[in-house]
Amino acid sequence: MTGPVQNVPFSPAAPYKFCPADGTRLEAPRPSGGATCPLCGRSWYRNSAPAVGAVIVRDGRALVTVRAIEPEKGRIDLPGGFLEVGEHPADGLVREVKEELGVEAKVLGNPVLLATHTYGEDGNWVLAIGFRVRLKDENIHPTDDVAEIKWVSLEELDSLDFAWEHDKRLVRAALENGDGGS
Ligand SMILES: [Zn+2]
Numbered sequence: 788m789t790g791p792v793q794n795v796p797f798s799p800a801a802p803y804k805f806c807p808a809d810g811t812r813l814e815a816p817r818p819s820g821g822a823t824c825p826l827c828g829r830s831w832y833r834n835s836a837p838a839v840g841a842v843i844v845r846d847g848r849a850l851v852t853v854r855a856i857e858p859e860k861g862r863i864d865l866p867g868g869f870l871e872v873g874e875h876p877a878d879g880l881v882r883e884v885k886e887e888l889g890v891e892a893k894v895l896g897n898p899v900l901l902a903t904h905t906y907g908e909d910g911n912w913v914l915a916i917g918f919r920v921r922l923k924d925e926n927i928h929p930t931d932d933v934a935e936i937k938w939v940s941l942e943e944l945d946s947l948d949f950a951w952e953h954d955k956r957l958v959r960a961a962l963e964n965g966d967g968g969s
Pocket residue numbers: 806807808809810811824825826827828829
């Protein structure tokens with residue numbers, strides 16, 4: 788960054804204007820939403836970004852985190868994050884849990900929740916995928932973007948300020964089922 792950041796409007800859903808391969812201005816988008824580059828012929832689409840979240844239940848309580856960073860700093864979240872390019876969702880979640888909690892984790896079974904929501908000031912679209920997760924180690928060391936962890940009961944859920952409503956639903960379902968997969 789060489790100067791002050793300027794306030795440039797950006798639509799989270801509008802087609803891209805320039806080709807990521809060569810920077811040429813793209814043609815007007817087709818009804819499908821794809822926009823073609825007149826130079827290289829590639830078509831470009833906007834998509835939701837996939838993100839994974841972990842529901843971890845132990846002794847009738849679920850692990851939630853307090854966000855240390857924007858967006859939604861200070862609000863309640865679940866361990867997890869955005870997938871890297873080409874990364875399997877389960878592998879990405881193990882990586883994120885290790886990064887945020889400092890422990891190895893095992894993903895249990897199939898995804899338990901799929902939701903779409905917006906993220907950040909631009910309202911970028913996210914596809915959220917939830918998994919039940921078991922921690923292999925109880926020595927949790929919250930790192931980088933986690934301010935604090937809490938083990939919460941079903942009765943406490945409604946008093947917690949979740950950044951994303953679907954995460955609360957995911958935790959509620961896990962606590963009501965009482966299995967947590969462990
Ligand atoms: Zn191009």
